[in-house]
Amino acid sequence: MVNRKLIKDLLDESACSHNKEKKSGCDKPKPGATNGGCAFEGSQISLFPYADAVHLVHAPATCQGASWETRATPTSYKGENNTPLGYCTDVTTNDVIFGGNKKLEESIEYIVAHKNPKAIFVYETCVTAMIGDDMDNICKRMQKKHNLPIVVVHAPGFVGSKNLGSRLGGEAVLEQLIGTREPESIHPYGINLIGEYNVTGDMWQYTPILEKIGIKVVSTLAGDGRIEDIQTAHRAKLNVIVCAKSLITLCRKMEEKYNIPHVSVSFYGKRDTTNAIMSIVNAFGDTALTKRAKKIIAEEEAKLDKALGPYRKFFDHKKAILNTGGNKSWSIASALQDIGIEVVATSIRKATLEDIEIAKEYVPILMKVPANEQAKLIDEHNVDILLAGGRSLYTAIKKKVAFVDVNQEKKVSYGAYGGLVNLAKDVANAVHNPVFKIVGTQAPWEDEGKEKINIINTNNSKYTLWYNDAYF
Amino acid sequence: MAKPLQINPLKLSQPMGALLAFLGIKNCMPLMHGAQGCASFSKVFFTRHFNDPISVQTTAVNDITAVVDGGDYSIGEAIKNITAKVTPDLVGLFTTGLTETKGDDIKGASLLLKEKQRIVYVHTPDFEGGLESGWQKSTTNIIDQLIVPQKEINSKKLLLLPNVNLTPIEVEKIKETIALFGLEVFALPDLSESLDGHLGEKQGALSSGGIEVSTIEALGDCGAVFTIGRSMESCGLKFLEKQPKAQHFHFDGISGLIDSDSFYGTLLKYTEMKTPPPSIVRWRKRLQDALLDTHFLIGSSTIIIADEGDKTYSITRAINEAGANVKYAILPTRNELGEKIGSEHTLIGDFEDVETHLEECEILISNFHGERIAHKHHKGIMLRGFPNFEAVGNTMKNDVLYEGSCYLLFELANLIRESREVH
Secondary structure (H helix, E strand, O other): OOOHHHHHHHHOOOOOHHHHOOOHHHOOOOOOOOOOOEHHHHHHHHHOOOOOEEEEEEOOHHHHHOOOOOOOOOOOOOOOOOOOOOEEOOOOHHHHHHOOHHHHHHHHHHHHHHOOOOEEEEEEOHHHHHOOOOHHHHHHHHHHHHOOOEEEEOOOHHHOEHHHHHHHHHHHHHHHOOOOOOOOOOOOOEEEEEEEOOHHHHHHHOHHHHHHHOOEEEEEEEOOOOHHHHOOHHHOOEEEEEOOOOOHHHHHHHHHHHOOOEEEEOOEOHHHHHHHHHHHHHHHOOHHHHHHHHHHHHHHHHHHHHHHHHHHHHHOOOEEEEEOOOOHHHHHHHHHHHOOOEEEEEEOOOOOHHHHHHHHHHOOEEEOOHHHHHHHHHHHHOOOEEEEOHHHHHHHHHHOOEEEEOOOOOOOOOEHHHHHHHHHHHHHHHHHOOHHHHOOOOOOOOOOOOOOOOOOOOOOOOOHHHHOOOOO | OOOOOEEOOOOOOHHHHHHHHHOOEOOEEEEEEOOHHHHHHHHHHHHHHHOOOOOOEEOOOOOOHHHHOOOHHHHHHHHHHHHHHOOOOEEEEEEOHHHHHOOOOHHHHHHHOOOOOOEEEEOOOOOOOOHHHHHHHHHHHHHHHHOOOOOOOEEEEEEEEOOOOOOHHHHHHHHHHHHOOOOEEEEOOOHHHOOOOOOOOOOOOOOOOOEOHHHHHHHHHEEEEEEEOHHHHHHHHHHHHHOOOOEEEEEOOOOOHHHHHHHHHHHHHHHOOOOOOHHHHHHHHHHHHHHHHHHHHHHOOEEEEEOOHHHHHHHHHHHHOOOOEEEEEEEOOOOOOHHHOOOOEEEEOOHHHHHHHHOOOOEEEEOHHHHHHHHHOOOEEEEOOOOOOOOOOHHHOOOOHHHHHHHHHHHHHHHHHHHHHHO
16 A cells, blocks of 8 residues: 555655755646656666566556666676566456456466566556555565565555655665575675666676775665665665665665665766765775775776877867756766866756755856756857757757757766766767758758858768777 | 466557647647656657657646546646646647546546637546557547538548558658649648657647647548548548548558559549559559569568557558568457458467567567567567667658558568578
């Protein structure tokens, strides 16, 4: 059953800065003026990266039919990778009338008989919450019968936003998995990575560095995660929240219950990656570990500087405007500065109070209504690159500047030191590409009076070095 | 025991079909009556498929309004908030599993808002039907609620009712070819002018093109109605209720030589012309040649196809003319055409079933989800249907009539050849 008290507590999270003022970030969605995803999607984002578990969605066609195999969260799990698979009870009229309990039970039996998961997550959705299926009872019974963790996730879409759903997913893991198994040994520098989903392999950019320093990743929620590991998360020494603020409640509760402190970090950009590693290391207060970390960071930074060298020259004097949301408003700005681009302005629309505070430190101009401001700023500051969502493409074409769609599903990782080289490569390719000027040319039958655009620099001597993967 | 669940579903939902239908009307705001996720998932799905922005709003039903509201509150609020920012010519209001479970009265809610906003409402729970029926139900309701009955008919005016699987370029090609016969043709819905992948002036909040509401209202004098795809036949009958004097011509498919012949034969008969325009004659000859050029490869191949019913029927008809051996046709939902599809086995299933039967076949014809499976089993994949998340240019894939059939046959034959060399 949906737990209203839990939802209220999650929305009133004391660790969220905005709750000191207002609860805007967690307000109920407004009919006719809402774009974000629902709570179910949030739980899907936070838990689907567990590739060794089957994720069974108890719902009619839309919830899973439209959303399976859409997220690039790779895994190193050697068994069947369940993340890109879609398991759905496909609730039909009959189930709505007579209840979906039987179907759910049979589906679990089918999965146990035909697959070999390490656990099954069962997701409640709007329709199955409305018809009142007794999911807790069925799953408890099935868990006992098959001696397999079966975790019910009560995050039907209508309880709220994606952010709330991620929290509810975290709660389900905390209540039903964490602490249910003891590890063979306890590592002195063991950490949990919380809110890192390994999108495009982001996590793999920095975990080898952490390991080299001597830090062990005990478990993750949930990038490249394993059920067996998250069950032992209570024996880690530190929780590391990566970018996402949504799982702060989970970390606070683990601190209260298991006495595990937490740090909040970002692995975007050179400075932030270095800061992230140092705040993890500092949390342990071990001089030998700190010394080792500093040495390894210096090596990695030198390697990165060498790889970025050719780009730096090219990006010198290049100016950009960034129009994106949330923590990207500063994390990508920081990354761009690290590859040598001057960031003139960034958008703070839809950013949290914390994000705005941090953004202030990185970027001189904060745009409140970027749609109105960015075109003017491009002219005033002679900007070369616009990094924004698809909507702003029209501005880029009109202003004849290079465009990078930062909201599009990215295919390669921009995370940590290694990801910066990918970012540099993508931005350089955009700057070189004549396409934004060409598509903006006038058709022969359009106004003669308007200025014709001269296509300069479409030669093919395009620096081959951009494709040089030497860094890896 | 029948499989109790879907593993890697092929099925897409009714509200998604409805959303797409309303995007074929100009200046329309599709409004999904459900929790915010229903609209958000569908929006992301079609944005990635079409590589273009998708307009849709949600009534954002929450756990409180789900219990205490009969629909009129959240729908009223949604209309208020939408019209505060934009002025749609039409709001396409359609339901989801959530709001059908609670049994909202969307007709009543629409009537209450009549003065404020033009609305077409349609019931599309996602625990029934699928993509095709969602599109069909919306088209039926658009005909029913918008078209003004007229006494007389204009025999030169033709209404085209395409099924959901026809790509924007296919709809455009069908319209163009009909126009060559001296007819004025209107497609309902018309994706050829909204989701055809064109660079507009700016990105608006409403659908970027399609048939205009005023044009729909004035469709009552159409002398003929063409329905393409079995899912759309009933929409033609709905139009006849509005205009009993009109003639209804139905085509289960218009790919391949035989079905294209039947389409053009009908047009000739209706317009009382003896021969079609020369370009059509030429394309028929090219298709004859294409059939011969590709028959060796296609005739030696084994195919499995997993797609919506009307799409599966139409492709199978076309490739069977070149001797394809379609071993399995897997459909997401029941379709009256099931028996008529020219495959050895036809079943309702999911991608787990596709994977089970793939081993016996050489080529998989299916959507994006089929790609990973085909690669895993070293089979060739021809991408058709929803979704197509990665490959670009799908809105310009043309498989219909003489011309499109040529492209279809060549693409398949080349794929078979390449696949044999690689695998």
